[in-house]
Amino acid sequence: MQQGAPHELDKSVLAVLKNPSDLIAAIAQDSTTHEVLMLAWMNQEALAQTIATGQATYWSRSRNELWIKGATSGHTQKVLAISLDCDGDALLLQVEQVGAACHTGSRNCFHNEISLAK
Amino acid sequence: MQQGAPHELDKSVLAVLKNPSDLIAAIAQDSTTHEVLMLAWMNQEALAQTIATGQATYWSRSRNELWIKGATSGHTQKVLAISLDCDGDALLLQVEQVGAACHTGSRNCFHNEISLAK
Numbered sequence: 001m002q003q004g005a006p007h008e009l010d011k012s013v014l015a016v017l018k019n020p021s022d023l024i025a026a027i028a029q030d031s032t033t034h035e036v037l038m039l040a041w042m043n044q045e046a047l048a049q050t051i052a053t054g055q056a057t058y059w060s061r062s063r064n065e066l067w068i069k070g071a072t073s074g075h076t077q078k079v080l081a082i083s084l085d086c087d088g089d090a091l092l093l094q095v096e097q098v099g100a101a102c103h104t105g106s107r108n109c110f111h112n113e114i115s116l117a118k
Numbered sequence: 119m120q121q122g123a124p125h126e127l128d129k130s131v132l133a134v135l136k137n138p139s140d141l142i143a144a145i146a147q148d149s150t151t152h153e154v155l156m157l158a159w160m161n162q163e164a165l166a167q168t169i170a171t172g173q174a175t176y177w178s179r180s181r182n183e184l185w186i187k188g189a190t191s192g193h194t195q196k197v198l199a200i201s202l203d204c205d206g207d208a209l210l211l212q213v214e215q216v217g218a219a220c221h222t223g224s225r226n227c228f229h230n231e232i233s234l235a236k
Binding site: 013016027034051052053082085086104106110111113114117 | 131134143145147152153154156157169170171172197199200201202203204205206208209210220221222224227228229230231232233234235
């Protein structure tokens, strides 16, 4: 699903990643409702493409390819802000979600509640 | 930091985990402000202990041990709800955060903003 030449991360970003060759956990949060929509993964190229295009692009671990969120479904994520965590191995994206974030059609992916002990 | 006998996951929970032997990414969200506080990791025992005690307990990848959040700092997380995502490999915790979630003293861990392309 990648289009055009591969994107590369700026050195200043690369420098703050804990393990630049590892996948980074990326949390997408609805910028308006603050709902946590999903967690996916980024490699360097996915992050660089997200930064460059403003459209959330992940690395699909099941398909082993770049995954422009919504390229097939139309359920895109416009990225308004990206923050890296204190130890450089997790990202938080503030997004405008079009339609459902989850492939099941749910607004978010976290719809399986686990009961706490009484 | 573990106390007492190890906790074990209920079979019904075990059945919905994608890869029960893998670490699971766990997002902690402030139940009141909806701020995403941090991302950490759980193994089966950490999740079972969290369910049983209602106190967020993670697996420290750097120390290779259970990590009751706030056991040292006092910055505990009371867990009000836990949800598993659609493909069974990420958790969202709704928590009451005491003090700062981040070891740097920040309220949350996502304080390194990455600039988007203009």
